Amino acid sequence: MNKKSFFAISLIFVVLAGFSFQCGKKKKIEESIETGKNIYEANCSPCHGINGEGDGPGAAALNPKPRNYKKDGFKYGSSIEEVKRTISEGIEGTAMPTWAEVLTDDQITHVAEYVKSLAASSAE
Numbered sequence: 001m002n003k004k005s006f007f008a009i010s011l012i013f014v015v016l017a018g019f020s021f022q023c024g025k026k027k028k029i030e031e032s033i034e035t036g037k038n039i040y041e042a043n044c045s046p047c048h049g050i051n052g053e054g055d056g057p058g059a060a061a062l063n064p065k066p067r068n069y070k071k072d073g074f075k076y077g078s079s080i081e082e083v084k085r086t087i088s089e090g091i092e093g094t095a096m097p098t099w100a101e102v103l104t105d106d107q108i109t110h111v112a113e114y115v116k117s118l119a120a121s122s123a124e
């Protein structure tokens, strides 16, 4: 094998490896969102609404009300770390409870991914 074809083959190999790594990462986030959806529907939708629009059956009586993730964005930060922190610590002075003792760290990660996916999907 000459130098040139060795280089070409290595390059293909690196590109393929990078591609499958990206796919793996994407798949992992998709699985996380799927798990998070179940956690969300069981624990969060009564206040936040099934679509994250802040219109769950429990929301009417709340002040402040949960926001519409699709329209209003995140007051307490929208990075995955910030959303996780909001979920685990709750928000003092509002109905938003602390979840750190109810959900595991992994579950909080999943539900945070799901909340972010709700915010990313535009309102109909």
Ligand code: HEC
Pocket: 039, 040, 043, 044, 045, 046, 047, 048, 058, 062, 064, 065, 066, 067, 073, 074, 075, 076, 077, 083, 086, 087, 091, 094, 095, 096, 097, 099, 111, 112, 115
């Ligand atoms: C008892 C009602 C209630 C439940 C249950 C509840 N929340 Fe909340 N949540 C609220 C309220 C009210 C706010 C708004 C507080 C504010 O705007 O200051 C809020 C705010 C938030 C925020 C911050 C949004 C921002 O602006 O940064 C996130 C994220 C969040 N909730 C996620 C969750 C998740 C995930 C669950 C389920 C594990 C959950 N909440 C369950 C009432 C609730």
